[in-house]
Amino acid sequence: MESRESINKDIDLIFKPNLARIERILPQMEGHRLFQLRFVDEDAVNAFAHKPGQFIELTVFGVGEAPISISSPPSRPGIIEICVRKAGSVTGALFELQKGDHVGLRGPFGHGFPLETLKGKDLLLVAGGLGMAPLRSLFQAVLDDRKNYGDIVLMYGARNPDDVLFKYELLGLMNRTDLKYLLSVDVDDEGIWRQYVGVVTGLFKGVQLNSENTFCALCGPPIMYRFVIEELLKRDIPKEQVFVSLERMMKCGVGKCGHCAIGEYYCCTDGPVFRYSDISHIKEAI
Ligand SMILES: Cc1cc2nc3c(=O)[nH]c(=O)nc-3n(C[C@H](O)[C@H](O)[C@H](O)COP(=O)(O)OP(=O)(O)OC[C@H]3O[C@@H](n4cnc5c(N)ncnc54)[C@H](O)[C@@H]3O)c2cc1C
Ligand code: FES
Known part of the structure; x- marks a missing residue:
């Protein structure tokens, strides 16, 4: 004992x-x-x-x-x-x-994004709204170790031009030649936005993805996941190559209280980052 x-x-x-x-x-x-x-x-x-x-x-x-x-x-x-x-x-x-x-x-x-699995792969990182907060940790990690990854595409969708997190830091990425950074806003009432206006999935139009070698990391609201995952599956990206970060109400954060259950998983200890193939059978997951 x-x-x-x-x-x-x-x-x-x-x-x-x-x-x-x-x-x-x-x-x-x-x-x-x-x-x-x-x-x-x-x-x-x-x-x-x-x-x-x-x-x-x-x-x-x-x-x-x-x-x-x-x-x-x-x-x-x-x-x-x-x-x-x-x-x-x-x-x-x-x-x-x-x-x-x-x-x-x-x-x-919790479980984060599996950097070891992502190494050597082409990466598609997609964030929506406050989802840019955790995704920033991943893309900065990847950019700090740039030579160990293939092509990198970063897509970020915000509600409007005033709602872009890390705006100036991210706009600075547009000058980089070793990364494709695509930014969208849902609405631009004042007509000041020089990038794409529309939902984040509209950004897929100009992007070629190699389905065998592209791994994806998604962070954002559930509605974004539904449409982005649909887009990825249409492009034959296997569910095993898609990682999503989920959010649930949490108390203990360490698998003791049961507040954050998602089907058979606890978001705090089994997630918050899940391989999509592990949770796609759970209807309420996203
Ligand atoms: C794994 C994880 C990572 C997170 N990362 C961030 C982050 O980087 N930055 C950030 O600002 N927030 C983040 N959050 C959300 C944050 O924990 C909640 O907003 C939290 O409720 C804030 O505590 P509070 O006491 O200020 O608000 P509270 O007084 O608890 O509540 C504020 C309101 O938010 C609602 N709420 C609480 N938790 C959630 C939730 N998980 N989803 C939806 N609604 C909720 C409540 O019902 C209430 O209406 C994260 C949550 C999780 C589970
Ligand atoms: S927050 Fe307590 S079990 Fe997940």
Whole structure:
């Protein structure tokens, strides 16, 4: 039988947040901010290792916890970046904090995108809305290790020109010759948008995909998944080569409470990144 001491140690590892300092706050579009965090304890800085697509449980002390994706890549250790939308109590309280204030972090948790599987492949990365927050971790990781991947296409669909996350950082990618970056907005009431106007699937028109070698990573709202996956299947991309990041209401983040069930899976421990072939039989998955 496990000793009380070892059970307590496990509980500490899983449930006890590590103190982190807010190093910088970078405003994004209305109601969204990028927070740069660093653990106070240098051992925690050195021990932290994540995969793109994984999340942390963020504590705002005295308020509570919320699961938030890591937006920075493993290839840039030290600072953990999270991009947060002000949604409710925890994120609202986070927006009241300043540079130098402290938060708690548990994690990283869940399965991320399998970088080892993606190596050497052509990649199609598709983000919609706030889905760009976790996908940024993946595309920065891939760009930091560019020589180990084939062709890369990044598609991002936002609601309107004011709602493009990481706007200036992403527009900078348009000058790169080793990457195809396609950006769409659903509507452009003011007629100021110089890229594609329409839903993100419209971006597929100008893109050739090699179905044998192209692996896809999708992050966005369920409606986007339905149409993007339809497009991929039409182009004979096997379901096994498609990875989707799913979001569910979470409490513990570590497979203990059952809040995040998707069919036979828990989103927190079996996901949030799933191979589409593993979940395509579950009707409510997307
Ligand atoms: C794996 C994962 C990664 C996430 N990554 C990010 C991220 O990078 N940035 C970010 O801003 N948010 C992210 N979220 C969403 C974030 O955790 C929720 O918005 C969370 O509720 C915020 O906590 P809160 O206390 O501020 O809001 P709350 O007071 O909990 O609630 C705000 C509102 O959002 C609703 N809600 C709560 N959780 C969800 C959910 N999962 N899906 C839909 N509606 C929900 C509630 O019902 C309520 O109406 C992520 C969620 C998951 C599960
Ligand atoms: S959040 Fe508790 S089991 Fe997934």
